[in-house]
Amino acid sequence: MTVKLKCLSHTPLRGLNDPGAAVVAEVDAALAKARAEVEAFDPELIVIFAPDHYNGLFYDLMPPFVIATAAESVGDYLTQPGPLSVAKDLALELTRHVLDSDVDIALSHRLQVDHGCTQTLEELTGSIDRYPVIPIIINSVAPPFAPYRRVRKLGEAVGRFIAKLDKRVLILGTGGLSHEPPVPLLADAPEAISEFLIAGRNPTPEARAARQARTIAAGKIYGTAESLQTPLNADWDLAFIDLLVQGRLDEIDEFKIEEISKAAGRSAHEVRTWVAAFAALAATGAYSARQDYYRAINEWIAGYGVVSAEQN
Numbered sequence: 001m002t003v004k005l006k007c008l009s010h011t012p013l014r015g016l017n018d019p020g021a022a023v024v025a026e027v028d029a030a031l032a033k034a035r036a037e038v039e040a041f042d043p044e045l046i047v048i049f050a051p052d053h054y055n056g057l058f059y060d061l062m063p064p065f066v067i068a069t070a071a072e073s074v075g076d077y078l079t080q081p082g083p084l085s086v087a088k089d090l091a092l093e094l095t096r097h098v099l100d101s102d103v104d105i106a107l108s109h110r111l112q113v114d115h116g117c118t119q120t121l122e123e124l125t126g127s128i129d130r131y132p133v134i135p136i137i138i139n140s141v142a143p144p145f146a147p148y149r150r151v152r153k154l155g156e157a158v159g160r161f162i163a164k165l166d167k168r169v170l171i172l173g174t175g176g177l178s179h180e181p182p183v184p185l186l187a188d189a190p191e192a193i194s195e196f197l198i199a200g201r202n203p204t205p206e207a208r209a210a211r212q213a214r215t216i217a218a219g220k221i222y223g224t225a226e227s228l229q230t231p232l233n234a235d236w237d238l239a240f241i242d243l244l245v246q247g248r249l250d251e252i253d254e255f256k257i258e259e260i261s262k263a264a265g266r267s268a269h270e271v272r273t274w275v276a277a278f279a280a281l282a283a284t285g286a287y288s289a290r291q292d293y294y295r296a297i298n299e300w301i302a303g304y305g306v307v308s309a310e311q312n
């Protein structure tokens with residue numbers, strides 16, 4: 001087994017509310033480098049930890065963690081629609097392994113995934129179906145959340161499974177860092193919003209366009225006095241990246257959900273995917289990591305980072 005890791009932010013607003021050309025070029029260069037590294041590694045399997053933003057998972061049955069044996073991209077926010085190349089049998093084997101490791105996880109034989117999963121796949125591999133993949137969705141957007149220590153345990157269980165495979169495996173984490181897009185909350189939601197959050201699967205094109213328009217409008221004022229959303233927090237982001245790079249993963253068990261929401265925004269919990277990814281890598285052996293890129297980008301509502309790691 002050979003394992004490499006990449007964790008990066010995603011943004012619904014790429015191509016819809018871009019920052020200046022210089023920043024876009026800087027991010028494009030960071031992604032091109034990451035993509036070239038993936039191409040050279042030529043993974044035989046990708047394990048991707050990703051969030052969902054009320055496209056595949058709703059409060060009619062909201063699992064903390066899900067492994068998919070089949071997944072279809074909904075194609076939101078300019079991402080590619082259609083099926084992913086899910087490694088079905090391995091995904092099922094992984095599910096058994098995780099359950100046997102005393103971590104409860106849900107299983108889906110037909111999961112819809114959104115830009116939170118597919119944007120990173122496209123950016124790093126050129127498409128959503130280039131390599132065999134196992135999608136693992138970690139609830140990062142729909143409270144209540146499993147504690148961070150539990151996310152680390154999930155990652156460790158997945159890592160022990162990867163360690164037994166005779167394959168080149170790329171572990172991906174996608175989301176974060178600090179940010180707060182206008183994702184509605186169930187608590188105190190008006191009837192129409194709560195109905196959507198509970199059972200809003202397969203929205204009409206008009207409903208999807210309205211969602212996207214709201215996010216674009218939020219991006220236009222994010223980081224200004226006009227915005228009601230928690231702003232980006234570069235200090236928090238860089239401290240979190242340092243913790244991962246320095247291998248201080250045990251400190252994550254003490255992370256407090258409410259404190260993170262206040263300091264870095266409600267969607268900063270997407271870093272749970274990075275936590276699981278690093279815990280998985282660490283379970284395969286000692287690692288070296290580096291920060292490839294970081295910039296707080298208000299137009300994209302994203303503390304935007306790219307981090308790489310590999311076994312020593």
Ligand SMILES: O=C(O)CCC(=O)/C=C/C=C(\O)C(=O)O
Pocket residue numbers: 010011012053054116175176179181182183184211212215267270301302
């Ligand atoms: O219904 C919607 O589209 C709500 C907005 C939304 O899903 C935004 C997602 C934002 C991110 O993925 C992000 O900033 O990480």
Ligand SMILES: [Fe+2]
Pocket residue numbers: 010051053116175176267270
């Ligand atoms: Fe997201």
